[in-house]
Amino acid sequence: MSRAEELSRRLREELGNLVLDLETGTPGRLFIDVSKEALGKVAASLKNQGARYQAAVAYDARKTGQGFGLIHTFAFDRDSLLVAVRTFAPEDDPEFESITPLIPGAGWSEREYIDLLGLKFKNHPEPRRLVLSDDWPEGIHPLRRDVPHDLMPPAAEEVAFRLEKAPAGTSIIPFGPFHASLHEPAHFSVYVDGEDIKGCEYRGFMTHRGIEKLAQTELTYNEVPFVAERICGICGSVHSVNYAQAVEAAAGLKIPRRAEFIRTVMLEIERLHSHLLWLGVAGHLIGFDTVFMQSWRIREKIMWLAEKITGNRKTYGMVIIGGVRRDIERQRASEIRVVLTEVEKEMLALEKAILKDKAIHKRTKGVGHLSKEAAVSWNLVGPVARARGLAIDVRKDHPYAAYDEVDFEVVTADSCDVWGTLVVRVKEVYEAIRIINQCLDKLGRLPEHEPLSLVLEGPVPSGRQGLSVVEAPRGEAVHYVLTGDDNRPERWRVRAPTYAHLQAVPDMLLNNKLADFPIIVGQIDPCISCTDRVLVIKLGQGRAELLQKQELERISRSRRKER
Amino acid sequence: MKVAAVFINLLYFLLLAPLLEGVMRKITARIQSRQGPPLYQPYLDLIKLLGKENLNAAGHRAFRLAPLLAFASILAVVALLPFGGGSNFLAHSSDLMTLIYFLTLSGFAVLLGALASGNPFASVGASREMMTIIMLEPVLAMTLILGAVRSGSFSLAEALGGVAAPGELSYFLMLAVFLVALQAFVSRQPFDIPEAEVEILEGPYMEYSGPDYALFRYALNIKRMFYGWLLAAGFLGSWLPGNLILSWLVQTILILLIFVAISVVGATHPRYRMDQALKYYAVLMILALIAVGFGVKGW
Numbered sequence: 076m077s078r079a080e081e082l083s084r085r086l087r088e089e090l091g092n093l094v095l096d097l098e099t100g101t102p103g104r105l106f107i108d109v110s111k112e113a114l115g116k117v118a119a120s121l122k123n124q125g126a127r128y129q130a131a132v133a134y135d136a137r138k139t140g141q142g143f144g145l146i147h148t149f150a151f152d153r154d155s156l157l158v159a160v161r162t163f164a165p166e167d168d169p170e171f172e173s174i175t176p177l178i179p180g181a182g183w184s185e186r187e188y189i190d191l192l193g194l195k196f197k198n199h200p201e202p203r204r205l206v207l208s209d210d211w212p213e214g215i216h217p218l219r220r221d222v223p224h225d226l227m228p229p230a231a232e233e234v235a236f237r238l239e240k241a242p243a244g245t246s247i248i249p250f251g252p253f254h255a256s257l258h259e260p261a262h263f264s265v266y267v268d269g270e271d272i273k274g275c276e277y278r279g280f281m282t283h284r285g286i287e288k289l290a291q292t293e294l295t296y297n298e299v300p301f302v303a304e305r306i307c308g309i310c311g312s313v314h315s316v317n318y319a320q321a322v323e324a325a326a327g328l329k330i331p332r333r334a335e336f337i338r339t340v341m342l343e344i345e346r347l348h349s350h351l352l353w354l355g356v357a358g359h360l361i362g363f364d365t366v367f368m369q370s371w372r373i374r375e376k377i378m379w380l381a382e383k384i385t386g387n388r389k390t391y392g393m394v395i396i397g398g399v400r401r402d403i404e405r406q407r408a409s410e411i412r413v414v415l416t417e418v419e420k421e422m423l424a425l426e427k428a429i430l431k432d433k434a435i436h437k438r439t440k441g442v443g444h445l446s447k448e449a450a451v452s453w454n455l456v457g458p459v460a461r462a463r464g465l466a467i468d469v470r471k472d473h474p475y476a477a478y479d480e481v482d483f484e485v486v487t488a489d490s491c492d493v494w495g496t497l498v499v500r501v502k503e504v505y506e507a508i509r510i511i512n513q514c515l516d517k518l519g520r521l522p523e524h525e526p527l528s529l530v531l532e533g534p535v536p537s538g539r540q541g542l543s544v545v546e547a548p549r550g551e552a553v554h555y556v557l558t559g560d561d562n563r564p565e566r567w568r569v570r571a572p573t574y575a576h577l578q579a580v581p582d583m584l585l586n587n588k589l590a591d592f593p594i595i596v597g598q599i600d601p602c603i604s605c606t607d608r609v610l611v612i613k614l615g616q617g618r619a620e621l622l623q624k625q626e627l628e629r630i631s632r633s634r635r636k637e638r
Numbered sequence: 639m640k641v642a643a644v645f646i647n648l649l650y651f652l653l654l655a656p657l658l659e660g661v662m663r664k665i666t667a668r669i670q671s672r673q674g675p676p677l678y679q680p681y682l683d684l685i686k687l688l689g690k691e692n693l694n695a696a697g698h699r700a701f702r703l704a705p706l707l708a709f710a711s712i713l714a715v716v717a718l719l720p721f722g723g724g725s726n727f728l729a730h731s732s733d734l735m736t737l738i739y740f741l742t743l744s745g746f747a748v749l750l751g752a753l754a755s756g757n758p759f760a761s762v763g764a765s766r767e768m769m770t771i772i773m774l775e776p777v778l779a780m781t782l783i784l785g786a787v788r789s790g791s792f793s794l795a796e797a798l799g800g801v802a803a804p805g806e807l808s809y810f811l812m813l814a815v816f817l818v819a820l821q822a823f824v825s826r827q828p829f830d831i832p833e834a835e836v837e838i839l840e841g842p843y844m845e846y847s848g849p850d851y852a853l854f855r856y857a858l859n860i861k862r863m864f865y866g867w868l869l870a871a872g873f874l875g876s877w878l879p880g881n882l883i884l885s886w887l888v889q890t891i892l893i894l895l896i897f898v899a900i901s902v903v904g905a906t907h908p909r910y911r912m913d914q915a916l917k918y919y920a921v922l923m924i925l926a927l928i929a930v931g932f933g934v935k936g937w
Contacts, residue, residue, distance in 0.1 A: 246758070254839065256836040270765075270913075359836060361908040362827055362828070362835075363827075363907065363908035364670060364905070365670050365906060369670065369671065372671050434907050434910070437910065438908050438910070588912070588913065590834065590911040591911065593836045
């Protein structure tokens, strides 16, 4: 009996007729509909059976008279099974039971929907504003269907996020939104006693772009991959592939094998790029700029390679629903191999210099420690989890694209600190090179000049759920798509790995030195743009700026009218 | 001649100090596979900064005073230095202690500016700077005091002669300590902790811009050159040729080479944490004390 069947039987036994529907059609996926009362019980039951929490998706289903839908997704990594538990609450009482007390990693997901959809969560420990900007008016929930995607409420003055007061005996050092060690806007209010970090508070979501809302109201299925790719400047391909896979899964499409291999190659090239980038940034964060410059010099070859294959150094634009847009011919394949050989050689030299450097050991070992148990309870993923002895990797656990056919090792470390992350990401560079070489071998054996994408026969049926995961360089990225009418998704939800990791950062920082703050936050390779994907407006502060901002707004509004 | 020596010293340091920063930037860039800015870039930087509007970001008088104090006191240090083996015009009213006093004063001026700025990053930088001064200044003081012990005089020229005289155990021990401490004296990686760009955004200098910042930079450059000079003209002084011009030339080349070495070390190390650096400084301080002890014993 497969895990999905066993699970279905068990849930039916435990909950009886509270389970409304079970859908096991797609291999590796289980979509469950339960009644609202059963949500907490299902979550507890799944957690007890060892499921890893991924994300929550909520959507406005008032159009069909179902009120508001809420989906929690879970992963059974050993059994290659993803579970999505859906429930509905009526329009006039959109309250769900909070699962945050049980699963702390669900805290942000639930807060997100308090802001965006006006849902309520019973027993949520911290139902504060998370996503919306501080001057966003109460009572307007931008993800609701009746709120237009371009709504722009007037900016309020003199509003600021109310940060907590520093605990007694500590003072606050503010990191961000503009700080040399944070490359994107996020604010950490760090409580320090001398140089010892005693806690911190996070305020992010300063640069939301309303991408999910845009996809649900303005774009069509095949336009979204290009917008999805622009969620992030580093793991763009991850998001476009992930979105395409979610739609393909929902529509029951099987894309050409050649396209799957090409997607795999692009994802791994992106991983090489990202790991080298991170390695450089990590060096910079501990004041070792030579590592920074050298690893970015190696990375430059990858950028050059990407440009050769796709026409772009980054943001490849390769993915569409049903396949890819460009082929990798034999000629290109041999060029890729040449570059990879060079990269591997130079990487070996750099690795030797880095991993043997005593001073780097001093700055990374024992720094940003978080135990394996804590990593499990915060649902950490990717290199951050693998550095804590958790051998989870979506590529192995839930194979997608062509990963079922390639051989590679899941690199782990057990030091539970920055050092472990460093080792994992350095070693994964070689695994990525191995994967690409295998893919190129296999591509060579597949027939050439075949179509690289499916021709869609008729519209994508509406009301279908698709759940896809991709191992981004930083960890698992989750995309959920609920198909809709008008040739566009009814709901599309993106959960980047940083969304899970950032919630664990306060625990990682605790009792470390202030000097280690940059590298501890850096070890999760925070991608704020991935995390902040949904917003609508940005808040300006300071008197001198204010005039300027109003001026800017006036100009942009008049432009909008002209159009 | 004795009066001229004061001005020659001042000019020598004022003109050469920015070049050393240029050397450091160039060498670092080459190690990092970069082209790097031209050697004269720091002069342009200083001229550019000096030509900018002076902002008093903190609105406090001490904030403006600090860079002037830092610059003036480091100029006082170099004005006192002996020239061509003999003491200069200022020697009759100054000695070893005056030099240590001015040198420490320039460090405290940085603290003053940082604390006056009221910036939280600057105050973290100030506390790091303070710890560094407390741990490192004694090492420098002991270098000079050993010279005084061995020459039996507090006069600068003679004490430096004492520093230079090789051949005894205390000389070699102190030379070793000084070489190891040099990287910290010039606050380059792994010891650029008080400024630490990615952590505390240049710490004490964070709120400074324009001419005030230029003065701090200039003072820092001169201070760095002073430490290089102390190694070249002090510890290695007895090997310099007798001819005044030639010895001055060799000494300048030596200083340049010292800064090449400093750049290489800086480019191949990450930054230490304060707690790690303090342990390191403590060992240096103890060794310096032992060296002075040897000096007293005449070893």
